[in-house]
Amino acid sequence: MSTALKAEITGKEQVADGVCLLTLRPSGGAPEWTPGAHLDLLLGPGLVRQYSLCGDPADRGSLRVAVLAQPDGRGGSLHVHRALEVGGTLEIDGPRNAFPLVEAPGYLFVAGGIGITPLLPMIREVEGRGLPWRLLYGGRTRASMAFADELVALGGERVALRPQDAHGLLDLDAALAEAAEGTAVYACGPEPLLGALEAACSRFPLLDLHTERFTPREIVLDGPDGSFEVELARAGRTITVGAGETLLEALEREGTAPSFSCREGTCGSCETTVLGGTPDHRDSLLTEDEQAAGDVIFPCVSRARSAKLVLDL
Template identity: 55%
Template structure:
């Protein structure tokens, strides 16, 4: 399945939003609420979904929706300012103002809330954002759930007031007060029927992944803001890509990405993150074996080799046939 509803050769539909509010709610965290511009209508979304914000023609970034899916006329995002990041968060903090128009793509949901008997949420820093609507959904449905929320300091942790009414279901653990999150206390013993959701810095995700190796398959669901460590590394050799729809054969040089090679041949594949985290470029594989270097596909999807992310992944075979 290709994630882009507009098809593999066209950009996802864009719509224009207006910045209704912008507030600094914690150290280096801005919360922005977007409303539809005149003549636009915001598409529905589900907990775990994210938006692509087109901040500049060459500056597209993904942010999780953290508002209320039942509020059809507003989208809310939380943005952590990262001075050493790739420029998107600094742009939002320093340049975006109330009244500005921002083009958006989506929403898309690569981190959906699955049906489970019990939920355990583990959030680090701005990783709390996709979990807020998930928690609200669990609470509305009277599903058992708990959250452990860590951050550098209490002042850096956004939405604490919003979480306070949930009482002892929420455990707040600023690192300067408690150290690292106690995963044994947060998760307990392996058991069936539990969905564990984790979002936050790479070290936290790695620790939760290691802890959950003893749990039933499919228990853990993660969303990353950056590519997993070393996942983009590997041997880069030349290969060919066959575009099944057009029957065009495109050579991919060593060190060249598939999407760049295709673009040079006049075939546009929608991309955003360019490091295999957002799923924008997900493409069906018809033949050949991909060299998966993404941080987006599940282990089962990688083993099946039915889809790949051509923004960063390569080929283990001399030729790949893609549904393009």
Template identity: 60%
Template sequence: MSVATDLELDLVLAARAQLADDVVGLSLRDPSGAMLPAWQPGAHVDLVLGPDLVRQYSLCGDPADRSVWQVAVLREPAGRGGSAYVHEKLAPGATLRIRGPRNHFALVPSPRYLFVAGGIGITPLVPMVAAAEASGAEWRLLYGGRTRASMAFAAELRDRYGDRVELVPQDERGLLDLDAALAAAPGAAVYCCGPEPLLAAMTQRCAPDSLRVERFTAKPGTGPNAAFEVELAQSGRTLAVPADRSILAVVEESGVPVLSSCREGTCGTCETGVLAGKPDHRDSVLTPDEGEAGDVMMICVSRSAGPRLVLDL
């Protein structure tokens, strides 16, 4: 896996639309009309909403249409201000700095897929479903939400794909029947995005090599921290990382610039090469195989499994 490099673009908010209760869709275009960079299903971008307000949103449009990028944003009353800014202050004509696209949730080739979405977790799965359909694969989408009116893209997906899309509004049908869905899709590549209880339930039920998840919030804590050292190979400096601080914070304090965004291990922006030592992966980005390889890590949350790491910084 290669260390991520980001593009930065200034795009214009060409249009916005109400997709569902508390969900707004944004259409972003180049102000000159130029084509936008290519992307694949599962990709997301950073919206730079202010100096300290950067949020990640999945691209949910058609990858073949490079004239526009589309994202969908859920208003989260208990959030940290990003969704409120989008819903209350962003109007068509506004210019936004965009970083990306970045993809740690890529769709792997498979003859069979099971897609499981909870709420706004439908966004990265919309282009995945279209890609699976175009490939001729067998697939099924299980999509749950609080109410039918809260479920963005629900009617569009059902109208386009029929019974392969199962909509489960909780107020009408209760919770998703994950066991039945998995039993009906043996050998499928399983993709899941949604709230942490759904991801945890799927993780309990699936073999690690069959399940791919994307988180919008930080993974639950994974244990106590210990102090260690990091050597920055490019400068030859060695820094002490105390138990109560992240590698990213220590490296930044030393004056070494590192591109970062979420600081929660969910976006992949701070992905850094590991030259020696064993990382203690605590991010929500790397697959088990990628983590086992140990050649990259997300330095905003991950730590060292030993006394020392050598990083490509």
């Protein structure tokens, strides 16, 4: 069921090269959210985009998202930059959090470019709780790195700004080597950075890595996509997912689709409980342990390894 709200655009400002910060005032007040949550902006028919909330969860009057203009993207970011104006309105949905902040003795935050947005409220939270933290923040240039001055003012020497034009690629091994056992490593940024960080963390098994992706991770398929059956437990019927369609498309066809947004396995909107069968996970959200548990599926991208799935739909 949609939770869409009308929101007034009360602020729009440039906070870095190519990055604008939107301040939104939802009708009836801002919904509750926690660091790591994202918001859906309903920008037009078929144009729904997710952006991480980067304001203050205690602010019950407004929500803030920062958007990077991507000329080679799918059109959502350019619509935000070019079409939205202060005083206008749009619909929002959420917030949802597939990237929650876990309890840990300390934190290492790693950001690449606009990936700083979900980490910013996390950093404020752990700073307010008096917990140890450090930030390794990279970008193309210093001018492209949003909120850099605010973060340096907050963290001082705990914040390492490393624009690529001056420093090259981030030294992930050095940052991880300095982290104490049990440190939670939170990272968001482009896929090459996250892939490199996952590889680096494999050499530091006592650290706890958490990532959020803008784009799907590369999935290596080990066989053709065949058809399979899906039992809809609550609806009391069984449907067939064809070899040429996604599970979500089949559910849409039958009028039983859960809420969805990205169709890429990155936002978490369509998470569905699995009651039986073995999913073929192709999302970019679940950890290996969560995939092995097999109790949820993201039908926009994932399929079945067994001949039949039973879903709580």
